Amino acid sequence: MPTRFVIIGAGAAGMAAATTLRSLDSTAEIVVLTDDSYGYYSRPGLAYYLTGEIPERQLFPFSPHELRDMNITLHQGRALAIDPVAHEIALEAGELLSYDRLLLATGSLAAPAELPGAGLEGVVKLDNLEDARRIIAGAQRARAAVVVGGGITALEIAEGLRHRCRNTHYLLRGERYWSNVLDETESAIVEGRLTAEGIRLHRRTELASIEGRDGHVTAVVTKTGERIECGLVAVAIGVQPRVELARSAGLVVDRGVLVDEYFRTSQREVFAAGDVAQVRDPLTGRTVLDTLWSAALDQGRAAASNMAGSATPYIKPPALNVTRLAGLTTTLIGAVGRGRDADLVAIARGDSETWRGTGALTSAISVEDVSEVNRVRMLVGERTLVGAVVMGDQSLSRPLEELVARQVDVSDIRAALLAPGADISGIIGRFWRQWRQHVASQTG
Amino acid sequence: MGLLAKLFKRDRARREALVTGEVTPEPQRCVQCGICSYYCPINIDVRRHAWTGEPVIESRCLTCGECVARCPRGVLHFQRIELFDR
Numbered sequence: 001m002p003t004r005f006v007i008i009g010a011g012a013a014g015m016a017a018a019t020t021l022r023s024l025d026s027t028a029e030i031v032v033l034t035d036d037s038y039g040y041y042s043r044p045g046l047a048y049y050l051t052g053e054i055p056e057r058q059l060f061p062f063s064p065h066e067l068r069d070m071n072i073t074l075h076q077g078r079a080l081a082i083d084p085v086a087h088e089i090a091l092e093a094g095e096l097l098s099y100d101r102l103l104l105a106t107g108s109l110a111a112p113a114e115l116p117g118a119g120l121e122g123v124v125k126l127d128n129l130e131d132a133r134r135i136i137a138g139a140q141r142a143r144a145a146v147v148v149g150g151g152i153t154a155l156e157i158a159e160g161l162r163h164r165c166r167n168t169h170y171l172l173r174g175e176r177y178w179s180n181v182l183d184e185t186e187s188a189i190v191e192g193r194l195t196a197e198g199i200r201l202h203r204r205t206e207l208a209s210i211e212g213r214d215g216h217v218t219a220v221v222t223k224t225g226e227r228i229e230c231g232l233v234a235v236a237i238g239v240q241p242r243v244e245l246a247r248s249a250g251l252v253v254d255r256g257v258l259v260d261e262y263f264r265t266s267q268r269e270v271f272a273a274g275d276v277a278q279v280r281d282p283l284t285g286r287t288v289l290d291t292l293w294s295a296a297l298d299q300g301r302a303a304a305s306n307m308a309g310s311a312t313p314y315i316k317p318p319a320l321n322v323t324r325l326a327g328l329t330t331t332l333i334g335a336v337g338r339g340r341d342a343d344l345v346a347i348a349r350g351d352s353e354t355w356r357g358t359g360a361l362t363s364a365i366s367v368e369d370v371s372e373v374n375r376v377r378m379l380v381g382e383r384t385l386v387g388a389v390v391m392g393d394q395s396l397s398r399p400l401e402e403l404v405a406r407q408v409d410v411s412d413i414r415a416a417l418l419a420p421g422a423d424i425s426g427i428i429g430r431f432w433r434q435w436r437q438h439v440a441s442q443t444g
Numbered sequence: 445m446g447l448l449a450k451l452f453k454r455d456r457a458r459r460e461a462l463v464t465g466e467v468t469p470e471p472q473r474c475v476q477c478g479i480c481s482y483y484c485p486i487n488i489d490v491r492r493h494a495w496t497g498e499p500v501i502e503s504r505c506l507t508c509g510e511c512v513a514r515c516p517r518g519v520l521h522f523q524r525i526e527l528f529d530r
């Protein structure tokens with residue numbers, strides 16, 4: 001009998017797992033269950049749907065017939081309960097689905113706003129395509145929109161709304177944008193560009209309540225008593241893993257579903273991956289939540305290999321977050337935020353300084369001088385690089401990603417890097433190439 | 445750099461890409477948004493290459509650079525084809 005794999009969730013983790021399972025086991029039954037009526041699409045792509053860069057149909061990486069060709073069954077429906085003893089899933093529609101091995105890839109959802117008026121029509125979030133459609137429809141009617149939240153999603157909504165709505169207000173709780181991750185200059189670059197795009201920034205501004213008439217939003221009131229009239233309020237203040245199914249099935253749950261380095265939960269034959277999983281890092285012994293697309297793909301693939309029978313422990317790579325902030329391609333590698341070790345030294349270089357342009361780092365050919373703004377910041381520890389932020393020109397991104405991920409000993413270039421006016425790009429580029437050659441010669 | 449010099453530099457880089465380059469993805473940066481495929485003038489599904497990690501070695505590719513320039517995440521670049529390695 002072929003093995004029957006059931007995956008709850010048709011997101012990045014679920015689909016990466018399904019395609020990996022198929023490549024490892026040509027006869028298995030693979031069923032992917034989703035409560036999203038649009039199936040699998042690029043969730044980060046929703047940002048570019050909002051700005052109008054792509055039409056809705058472009059969000060779907062696989063056509064239905066491609067999934068059929070891979071013999072992957074996409075099943076529409078919501079799982080209400082799992083019986084890990086009987087190996088059964090109860091669906092909302094009353095059906096029962098049985099499984100031999102189950103993957104929970106239920107993702108996460110936006111944390112709800114908890115303030116008076118949050119239930120009014122016109123208060124929106126951005127988790128899925130349904131939400132994106134609602135935002136677009138709402139923006140057409142609203143003369144002004146208000147966006148709340150400190151991270152990437154809030155900023156993406158603000159930029160999307162700016163393309164659709166004359167007055168877009170973006171409220172920042174603190175002094176500057178994304179202050180727990182970006183440094184002051186980076187925040188200032190992003191804020192300057194948002195302002196230039198026509199978005200109105202309100203610093204040190206928190207919502208107290210949302211006002212409405214006939215059930216629909218008409219304004220927000222801030223904690224300092226300011227009133228901003230608007231027909232749309234978008235809230236993106238963080239995400240929460242969707243753990244209810246796991247919890248009610250008796251799995252061990254902390255902030256996410258706890259899994260070991262093989263993605264096994266506390267129940268036999270039940271695995272979890274992606275935003276919903278809190279994964280054990282065997283190097284540190286700690287468990288971590290990663291709510292990132294690339295992590296969801298990696299984890300989905302790794303979980304699938306383990307479900308198919310290989311026992312390969314997952315070594316968590318340092319966080320890699322590639323995004324676009326106010327039109328600037330930005331890569332955040334490893335530990336870059338606040339609360340860092342006092343022993344770390346930060347090196348930052350902007351356009352006015354000489355860190356770019358000492359010849360090709362790789363054999364890549366640069367056709368466009370892509371960006372008007374270019375900046376790199378590295379966090380240098382005693383022996384290793386622990387993190388980096390690369391904005392604009394991305395040619396240093398890959399070298400830095402590898403040097404951080406492999407914890408390469410950089411003591412030999414540390415002093416040169418820290419010297420004032422150092423040619424960072426040349427130093428890193430040469431060092432990285434030598435290191436790669438060295439690794440290649442060792443692995444033969 | 446002056447505007448003309450810039451344009452000239454870009455033009456030369458374009459010609460170089462056309463002769464010796466192929467569009468190469470870094471899959472771990474890609475979020476499958478599909479902008480690359482949408483703007484490809486001859487409908488190559490560049491996004492699929494960014495999923496599998498395969499460079500775009502189709503002879504149809506014009507190496508126009510549209511996908512490279514449009515990608516919001518810096519997933520794509522022109523890689524020199526190592527003529528003697530193949």
Ligand SMILES: Cc1cc2nc3c(=O)[nH]c(=O)nc-3n(C[C@H](O)[C@H](O)[C@H](O)COP(=O)(O)OP(=O)(O)OC[C@H]3O[C@@H](n4cnc5c(N)ncnc54)[C@H](O)[C@@H]3O)c2cc1C
Binds near residue numbers: 105
């Ligand atoms: C607007 C936006 C922009 C983003 N931008 C970036 C970015 O730039 N970079 C980045 O790294 N990450 C980004 N992310 C985060 C990234 O999309 C997630 O980390 C990733 O999608 C997680 O994948 P997942 O498979 O774990 O979960 P999801 O993609 O959330 O998929 C979960 C799936 O589970 C299904 N499901 C849940 N519960 C049930 C149930 N009970 N029954 C049936 N089906 C169920 C859902 O329908 C869905 O199909 C962004 C997210 C959003 C919303």
